[in-house]
Amino acid sequence: MQIPAKRLDSLGASVFSEMDNLRRELEKAGDHLINLSIGSPDRAPSLEIRKILSQGVLEDSQYGYTLTRGTANFRRVCAEWYLERFGVSLDPETEVLPLMGSQDGLAHIFLAYIDPGDLALIPDPGYPIYTAGLMLAGGEKVAVPLLEENGFLPDLRTIDPDIARKAKLMFLNYPNNPTAAVAPLSFFEDVVEFANEYDLIICHDAAYSELAFDEYRPVSFLQARGAKEVGVEFHSVSKTYNLAGARLGFVVGNSAVISNLSQLKSNIDYGIFRPVLSAGAYALSSAQDSIEENKNAYQRRRDLLIEGCASAGWTMPTPQGSMFIWAPVPTKQDSVSFAIALAREAGVVVVPGIAFGQHGEGYVRIAMVQEESVLQEAVQRIQRFLSKY
Ligand SMILES: Cc1ncc(COP(=O)(O)O)c(C=O)c1O
Structure with missing residues (x-):
């Protein structure tokens, strides 16, 4: 063997x-x-979401490949949801890509951008897929500490400028897993400046953007001025609508990054099951x-x-x-x-x-x-x- x-x-x-x-x-x-x-x-998930899913399953027409970019309807609904929720406008054709759960995008973005030996800035502590994806691509991890005294936000001033210049990607995640910390818009504005200074692509994992308490509503990284020029944001419908096993998420933002990830994924998968896309579109577009x-x-x-x-x-x-x-x-x-x-x-x-x-x-x-x-x-x-x- x-x-x-x-x-x-x-x-x-x-x-x-x-x-x-x-x-x-x-x-x-x-x-x-x-x-x-x-x-x-x-x-x-709610009964209505499950009904949409099961109606699709019973229809003959739902079983073809949907391919990497999914349905135009799902991309449009994502863009509409973004505008409504964050006031950020997106082009559904070039700035939105469906994912088989945000994990799909978080794992594969490294293969699209990291060659062996390339550097990426990864939060520590952090959700493990960032390190795993980087390792699978043969990259090198630069751990960025998330410390309690800084509200578990990275202290951008302590990152070695030489290392920041060499790095290609920087990962962030708020509301954060595992620390549960949240990030204000001013932090994302600093991140955009930092990304411009060191030519970094920012990958913000917003899987928990809809799971917040006490009237607090998390902001999107893309609300920061200039964010779309430097990065993308990953979303999940797993936690928001309790659809974890259905595997659905999406990534939005910089069109070049979306296009490269899409090209990579088109060599790996044939897209998401159509009834899952329909259920996700329904979830995002109906009363919340x-x-x-x-x-x-x-x-x-x-x-x-x-x-x-x-x-x-x-x-x-x-x-x-x-x-x-x-x-x-x-x-x-x-x-x-x-x-x-x-x-x-x-x-x-x-x-x-x-x-x-x-x-x-x-x-x-x-x-x-x-x-x-x-x-x-x-x-x-x-x-x-x-x-x-
Ligand atoms: C921070 C974070 N990002 C992404 C994911 C992946 O979620 P999914 O692939 O179901 O969208 C998880 C799952 O636990 C998570 O905790």
């Missing part, structure tokens, strides 16, 4: 697989675990009530967790967006030891911060992906667990 390519070795998801193995071991031993580790929505309902559900979960853990002496910042809480480790353990102890002794699974990069050490990520009754139980378990420390 031939051995696999060396590039697989560069995909070191060791902490994630360690936690996953532990979860399986405990489940096999009969433990009832509460899994707060994965960022996958546990709720279903289900988003409100979704947000309210996550906000109640957030408050329950934050208040419950606080009563056990574990205080953590209240997130304004995303489906995560980024909690400082409340014991003297490192993040992996704490997460292992919490899983083994309390049956609650969270992700150690180090899994997202070295600056994630000292934190764990708690995903608010269970119903309130289950979270209530998780809180009781955490309270019992922490009383022993």
